Amino acid sequence: MKQKKSILANETFQSIAASVLCIVIGMLIGYIVLLVINAKGANEAITTLIKNYFTFSSKKLILKNLGNTLIKTAPLIMCALSVQFCYKAGLFNIGAAGQYVVGAGASLYAALGWHMPWFVCVLFAMCAGGIYGAIVGFLKAFRNVNEVISGIMLNWIGLYLVNMLLSGVKETTSPYTLDLAKENTSALMPTLGMEKFFSNNTHVTIAIPLAVIIAIVIWVIQKKTVFGYELRATGINKQGARYAGMKENTNIILTLVIGGALAGTGAAFQFLTGYEQWTTTMSSVPAMGFNGIAATFLGGLHPVGTVFASYFIQHITSGGARLDKNIYPSQISDLISGIIIYLCGFVLFFKYAINLRLQARAEKELRLQRQREENASSADAKEEKGGDK
Amino acid sequence: MQDVYTIEMLNITKRFPGIVANDNITLRLKKGEIHALLGENGAGKSTLMSVLFGLYQAEEGIIKKDGKEVKITNPNIANDLGIGMVHQHFKLVQCFSVLDNIILGVETTKNGILQKAEARRKVMELSEKYGLKVDPDALVEDITVGMQQRTEILKMLYRDNDILIFDEPTAVLTPSEIDELMQIMKNLAKEGKSILFISHKLNEIMEVADRCSVLRRGKYIGTVDIKDTTKEELSRMMVGRDVQLVVSKGEAKPGETVLSVRDMSVASKLHHNNAVKNVSFDVRRGEIVCIAGIDGNGQTELVYGLSGLEPIVGGSINLCGKDISKASIRSRSTSGMSHIPEDRQKHGLILDYSLAYNLVLQRYFEPKFRNALGFLKEKEINAYANELIDQYDVRSGQGTATIVRSMSGGNQQKAIIAREMDKEHDLLIAVQPTRGLDVGAIEYIHRQLIAQRDAGKAILLVSLELEEVLSVSDRILVMYEGEIVGELDPAKTNREELGLYMSGARREAVKV
Numbered sequence: 089m090k091q092k093k094s095i096l097a098n099e100t101f102q103s104i105a106a107s108v109l110c111i112v113i114g115m116l117i118g119y120i121v122l123l124v125i126n127a128k129g130a131n132e133a134i135t136t137l138i139k140n141y142f143t144f145s146s147k148k149l150i151l152k153n154l155g156n157t158l159i160k161t162a163p164l165i166m167c168a169l170s171v172q173f174c175y176k177a178g179l180f181n182i183g184a185a186g187q188y189v190v191g192a193g194a195s196l197y198a199a200l201g202w203h204m205p206w207f208v209c210v211l212f213a214m215c216a217g218g219i220y221g222a223i224v225g226f227l228k229a230f231r232n233v234n235e236v237i238s239g240i241m242l243n244w245i246g247l248y249l250v251n252m253l254l255s256g257v258k259e260t261t262s263p264y265t266l267d268l269a270k271e272n273t274s275a276l277m278p279t280l281g282m283e284k285f286f287s288n289n290t291h292v293t294i295a296i297p298l299a300v301i302i303a304i305v306i307w308v309i310q311k312k313t314v315f316g317y318e319l320r321a322t323g324i325n326k327q328g329a330r331y332a333g334m335k336e337n338t339n340i341i342l343t344l345v346i347g348g349a350l351a352g353t354g355a356a357f358q359f360l361t362g363y364e365q366w367t368t369t370m371s372s373v374p375a376m377g378f379n380g381i382a383a384t385f386l387g388g389l390h391p392v393g394t395v396f397a398s399y400f401i402q403h404i405t406s407g408g409a410r411l412d413k414n415i416y417p418s419q420i421s422d423l424i425s426g427i428i429i430y431l432c433g434f435v436l437f438f439k440y441a442i443n444l445r446l447q448a449r450a451e452k453e454l455r456l457q458r459q460r461e462e463n464a465s466s467a468d469a470k471e472e473k474g475g476d477k
Numbered sequence: 478m479q480d481v482y483t484i485e486m487l488n489i490t491k492r493f494p495g496i497v498a499n500d501n502i503t504l505r506l507k508k509g510e511i512h513a514l515l516g517e518n519g520a521g522k523s524t525l526m527s528v529l530f531g532l533y534q535a536e537e538g539i540i541k542k543d544g545k546e547v548k549i550t551n552p553n554i555a556n557d558l559g560i561g562m563v564h565q566h567f568k569l570v571q572c573f574s575v576l577d578n579i580i581l582g583v584e585t586t587k588n589g590i591l592q593k594a595e596a597r598r599k600v601m602e603l604s605e606k607y608g609l610k611v612d613p614d615a616l617v618e619d620i621t622v623g624m625q626q627r628t629e630i631l632k633m634l635y636r637d638n639d640i641l642i643f644d645e646p647t648a649v650l651t652p653s654e655i656d657e658l659m660q661i662m663k664n665l666a667k668e669g670k671s672i673l674f675i676s677h678k679l680n681e682i683m684e685v686a687d688r689c690s691v692l693r694r695g696k697y698i699g700t701v702d703i704k705d706t707t708k709e710e711l712s713r714m715m716v717g718r719d720v721q722l723v724v725s726k727g728e729a730k731p732g733e734t735v736l737s738v739r740d741m742s743v744a745s746k747l748h749h750n751n752a753v754k755n756v757s758f759d760v761r762r763g764e765i766v767c768i769a770g771i772d773g774n775g776q777t778e779l780v781y782g783l784s785g786l787e788p789i790v791g792g793s794i795n796l797c798g799k800d801i802s803k804a805s806i807r808s809r810s811t812s813g814m815s816h817i818p819e820d821r822q823k824h825g826l827i828l829d830y831s832l833a834y835n836l837v838l839q840r841y842f843e844p845k846f847r848n849a850l851g852f853l854k855e856k857e858i859n860a861y862a863n864e865l866i867d868q869y870d871v872r873s874g875q876g877t878a879t880i881v882r883s884m885s886g887g888n889q890q891k892a893i894i895a896r897e898m899d900k901e902h903d904l905l906i907a908v909q910p911t912r913g914l915d916v917g918a919i920e921y922i923h924r925q926l927i928a929q930r931d932a933g934k935a936i937l938l939v940s941l942e943l944e945e946v947l948s949v950s951d952r953i954l955v956m957y958e959g960e961i962v963g964e965l966d967p968a969k970t971n972r973e974e975l976g977l978y979m980s981g982a983r984r985e986a987v988k989v
Contacts, residue, residue: 313851317834317841324829331786331816331824332838333807454492455536 103388106438107397110386114428121423122416129415137424140407148287153406155286158296159363161402163188165299166354167380168387168394169306170217174235174347175389176310177339178323183224183239184351185377186246187217191352192359192374193250196366199275200257200266206275210356217352218345220246225344229337235344243373255368264365277360295357300395302350307391319343351377379405379425385432401425482544483508483671484529484560484640489538491524498524499535502697504690506640511662511672513682513703515715516692517915522675525692526642529673530562531555561633562642567625569617575628576600576613579635596635603634607664623654630661641665642673647681652771652943652976659685677715677915679708680944691715716917726927729951732762735813735903735935736783740792743775743782751790752778754959758987760904765926765936767950767967769943771979775959776939777819780908783937784816785809786824797903810839815902817893817910819939825893826881833862833877836896869895887918894925905929908939923949943972957981 115134122130136143141153167184174181181187194216195209204212223242227233258265268275277293286292310316322329322339330336354376358364383401387393405425484506491499499521506512516522527533529540531549539546542558549555555562569578576593579600585592597613604611609627617625626646633641643662647655662685666672676682682689683703691698691714698714713719737759745752753775760766768776781787783794785806793802801809810816818824826835837846837858846854846861862877871891873879881889890910897905907926911919926949930936940946946953946967953965955978962984965975977983 312853312855314842314847314853315851317853321827321830321838325823325827327823328825328827328838330806331784331818333805333810335805335807451492 102439102442103390103393103435105442106435107386107388107393107432109438110431110435111400111428114424114431117427118424121427122420125417125420126415129412133411133416133420136410136412137404137407140403140410143410151285152287152289155283155289155292156363157399157402157406158286159289159291159293159361160358160406161399162295162299163354163358163376164379164383164398164402165303165395166357167351167377168383168398169303169380169391170347170351170354170377171380171384172387172389172391172394173306173310173350174343175384176323177319177343178326179228179235179340179343179347181221181224181239181344181347181351182236182378182381183221183242183344184347184380185373185375186239186243187220187348187351188355188377188380189243189246189250189373190220191217191355192366193246193253194352195356196265196359197253197257199268199272199360200254203272204275206277206360209275209360210277210353213352213356214349215352217355218349220352221344221346221348222341224348225341228344229340243377247370247373250366251368251370254366258368263367263369265368267365268360268362275360276362277357291361291363293361295361299354299357302353303391303395306350310391351380354380382428382432385435386428388435401428404428481508482506483542485541485544486525486529487539487541489525489528489535489540491521491528491533491535497695499528500695500697501538502692502695504697505700506671506673507688508671509666509669510687511666511674511685513674513676513686513689514692515677515679515682515689515711517677517715517917520692520715521695522692523644526562526644526673526675529555530560530642556636556638558640559638560640560642561636561638563626563629563633563644563646565644565646567629569625569628571618572616574614574616575611575620575624575631578617578628579613579632583636600631600635603631607634607668608661609634621654623650623657626650626654626658627661630665639669640671640673642675644675645677646674647676647678652972653980655681679711679916682711683708693717712916715915724923724927724948726949727931729764729930731764731951732933734759734761735797736760736937737795738783738792739795741779741782741789741794742791743778743787744790745778750959752959753782755792756956756959756961757792758954758961760935760937762903762933762935763930764951765930765938765949766952766954767946768937768939768954768956769946769975769979770941770956772941774956774979776908776956778959779956780816780819780906780939783906784814784818810900813901813903815839815897815900815905817897817905817907819908819912821886821889821893826889828882829880831877832866832871832873832879832881832884832892833859835881835892836862836865836877839896839900865892865895865899868899871895887914890914890918890922894922898925898929902934904935904937906937906939909941910938911940911942911945919945943975946975947972954987955979957984961987963987 119130119134122133140157141150144150144153167188170184170187171181191213195213198204198209198212220242224235224238227238228235254265277295279290279293282292283290310320318329318334318339321332322334322336326336359366379401383394383397386401387397408420408422408424411420482505486502486504489499489502490497502525504525514522524533528535529549531551531554534550540549541547547558549558570581573581576597580596585595600613603609609631611624611627611631612620617628646658650658659681662672662674674686686703688700688702689711690700691711693715739757740755741753742751742755743753756779768779770776778787782789785804789802793800795801796809796812796814799812801812804812822828827838840846841853846858848854859877865871866876869891872888873884881892894910910922926936926938938950950967953967953970954961955963955965955975957979958981962981963978964987
C-alpha cells in the first residue's frame with residue numbers, strides 16, 4: 089500500500105499551524121472585548137493593533153517605527169531563548185525575569201557608574217544573569233528547591249537590589265537612570281549604519297542581528313552537540329540520563345547559568361540601545377521575562393520559532409500602544425496580548441487535536457479502502473458466476 | 478451434547494490505523510470453565526478483551542451472551558452483563574481502604590448516607606466463600622500486591638459478575654502468591670464463574686486452565702483442550718515455530734574473579750534500615766551468577782549500589798581489581814560494567830529519542846561519536862546503530878530514526894541488550910531482563926546471556942522467575958531481607974528448596 093503522508097503530519101507544519109491558530113483565536117476574542125467596550129471604534133482599533141507601524145502614511149515614519157518594534161524584539165528573543173533553553177533540559181525558568189533585571193542593573197551600572205564601553209557592559213550583564221541563574225541551579229541541584237519557587241523569589245530580590253544600585257546613577261530630579269547618550273556614548277551599542285535604513289532611528293543597533301544569531305547558535309547547540317544531547321536527555325528522562333552516567337547536577341547548574349546569561353544579555357540589548365531608561369521606583373518586575381515564557385510556547389519550543397514569536401508579540405504590544413486612549417483604556421493592548429499569550433498554552437493542545445483528526449481520517453480511509461476491495465472482489469465473484477453460465 | 482456457551486465472540490475484527498489488531502477472531506467461553514487466552518505481546522489479546530469489555534468497538538463480528546446478541550458499547554454495559562475485569566495495572570484508589578475500594582461506584586446509601594455495614598457483611602461473605610483473604614480496613618497503599626489483586630477480584634464478585642477477565646494477573650506476584658491465585662481461580666470456576674485468563678506463561682495455563690485459545694499476530698490460531706495438549710504444542714501455536722523451552726548450555730568454565738563485593742550495605746529509601754546488609758560475593762569470568770529472591774528483598778538496591786545509582790553506605794566493590802566503591806556511574810561503566818536495568822523505560826531508554834541516539838547512550842561521548850568541538854558525528858552514530866540493529870535483529874518502523882517510545886517492549890529490550898552487550902565490558906548485570914516479554918524474546922535473551930558467558934564475560938543475573946533462575950544460572954545466591962541467605966547449585970536444587978530460602982524459612986552462612 090502506498091503511504092501518502094499528509095502535510096498535516098509534518099511536525100514543523102503542525103507547530104506553525106498551532107501557533108497561527110492561537111493568534112487567530114486570540115485576535116477574535118480581543119475583538120469581541122473591543123466590541124463590548126465600544127462597538128463603534130472596534131474595527132478601527134483592531135486594525136490599528138494589527139497594523140502597528142503601518143498606520144503611518146509616510147514610508148519614513150513606517151521604517152522608524154518598525155525599528156522601534158525591532159529594538160524591543162531583541163531583548164524579548166533573548167528572554168524567550170533563556171526560557172526555551174532551560175525548558176528543553178526539563179527546567180521551567182520563570183526566573184528569567186529576575187535574571188533580566190540583574191542584567192539590566194549590571195550593564196547600566198557598568199555604563200553609568202564606571203563608564204565602560206558597551207561590550208564590557210554586555211559582558212557584565214551576561215555574568216550577572218549567569219550568576220543569578222546559578223543560584224537557582226545550585227538550590228535545585230543540591231537542595232532540591234523547585235526552580236519556579238526560588239526563581240520567583242529571586243525575581244523580587246533582584247528588582248529591589250537593582251533599584252537600590254541604580255539609584256546611585258539616576259537623574260537628580262526624576263526616578264530615571266542617567267541618559268546614556270549624554271553620559272557615556274561609548275556604552276551605546278554600535279548601529280553599523282543600520283540607522284540609515286530605519287530613518288535615522290539611532291536606537292537600532294547590532295543587538296537585533298545578534299539576538300537572531302544567538303538563536304541559531306542555541307539551536308545548533310541543542311541539536312548537534314554532545315552537550316545538547318545530554319541536556320535534552322535530562323529534560324526528557326532525568327533517571328535515564330543518570331543511568332547513562334550523565335552528570336545531572338552539573339547539567340542543571342550549567343543550564344541555568346546559560347539561561348541566566350541569555351536573559352541578562354537580553355537586558356543589555358534593551359538598555360544599551362539608549363531607547364529606554366531604568367525607572368528606579370519600579371515596583372513590579374518588568375514583563376519582559378514573563379513575555380519570554382509566552383514567546384517560547386508560541387514559538388513551538390524551538391529556538392528559531394521564538395524569534396518569530398517574539399517579533400509577533402512585540403508587534404501587537406507596540407500596536408496596542410497606538411490605540412485611541414480616549415475610547416479604550418491603555419491596558420487594552422496588554423489584555424489582547426495577554427489573551428494570545430494565554431492561548432499559547434494551548435499550542436500543545438492544538439497539536440494534539442490535529443493528530444487526533446489525522447488518526448480518525450486514516451482509520452476512515454482504511455475502512456473505505458477495505459470496502460472498495462470487498463466490493464471489487466464481490467463484483468469479481470459475480471462476474472465469474474456470470475461466466476459460468 | 479450441546480455445549481453451553483456463556484459468552485461467544487464471533488468473527489471479531491478490529492483495526493487500528495496501519496494494523497489489524499484482531500482479524501476474524503472467534504472465542505467461545507463455556508460456563509464454569511477457565512479459558513486461557515494465549516499469545517505473544519502484540520498478538521491482540523488485550524484488544525480482544527477490550528472489545529469484550531466495551532472499551533473498543535469491533536468493526537465486524539458479533540458478541541453473544543447466553544446465545545443472545547448483545548452490543549457492548551461501554552464498560553457499564555459490560556458490567557450490567559456481568560462481565561468484570563482485573564486489569565494488569567490495578568485500578569484502585571491508593572488512599573482508600575479495601576472496603577471503600579470494593580464498594581466504590583456501587584455504594585448502598587440511605588438518605589445519602591453510606592450503609593457500610595451491609596457492604597462489609599457481603600464482602601466478608603465473599604471473602605470467606607472464595608478464600609480471598611483481605612483486611613477490609615487496611616489502606617490500599619499499605620497492603621501487598623497480592624492483597625490488592627484479591628481486592629480487585631472481590632470488586633468483581635461484589636458486583637455479581639460471573640464472567641471474570643484476568644489480564645496477565647501473575648506478572649506482579651511472588652511464587653507463593655501465584656499458587657494462591659491459581660487456587661482462587663479454581664474455586665471461582667467451581668462455583669460456576671466463567672474465567673478468561675490472559676497469559677503468556679505456559680506453566681500457569683497448563684496448571685489452571687480447561688481450554689486455551691491461541692492468537693498470533695492478530696489471527697486466531699485455534700482452541701485446544703489443555704488435557705490433550707503439551708507445553709511444546711502451545712508454544713508452537715503461539716510463536717509459529719518450535720521454541721526451545723529448556724535452555725541448553727554447556728558446562729560453565731569459571732575463570733578469574735571480575736566482580737568482588739565485600740560487606741556492601743545500601744540504604745533503603747523506604748525505611749531507616751539498610752535495604753542491603755553486609756553482602757559479600759564474587760562473580761567470575763565465564764559464569765552466570767543469579768540473585769534469586771522475592772521482589773522487594775533488596776535486589777533492586779543491590780544493583781543500584783553496584784551500578785552507582787545509589788551510594789553504598791558500607792563495604793567495598795571491586796571490579797577487575799579496581800576499587801569502584803565510590804566511583805561515578807560513568808566511570809563504572811567505562812571500567813567495564815554493563816547494566817541492563819530493571820526498569821527499561823525509566824532507566825534504560827530515553828523514550829522520546831530516536832533508536833540511534835538510544836543505542837549510543839553509553840558511548841556518545843567517545844571520540845568515535847563526537848568530534849573535538851563537541852559535535853555529535855551523526856553519520857557514525859547512524860552507521861553504528863544500523864550495525865547493532867542488524868546484529869541483534871531490533872525491529873522498528875523507521876530504522877535508526879524510529880522514536881523508541883513507538884517500539885514494542887520486546888524490541889525496546891533488544892535495543893538495550895544490543896547496546897549493553899556491544900559496549901566493551903567484563904561484567905554484565907542483567908536485572909529481570911525477560912520481564913514482560915513473550916516466549917520468543919525470552920528464548921533469545923537467554924541464548925544471548927549464555928553466549929556472553931561462553932565468551933568469557935562475568936554475568937550477574939537478578940531474576941524473580943524461578944524457571945529462569947534454575948535454567949539459566951550456574952550459581953544461585955538467594956536474597957532475603959537484604960542478606961544473602963544461601964548459595965545453591967541449580968543442578969542440585971529444586972523449586973521447593975529454593976522457595977524455602979526465598980521465604981526465609983531456611984538460611985545458612987555463605988562463605989565467599
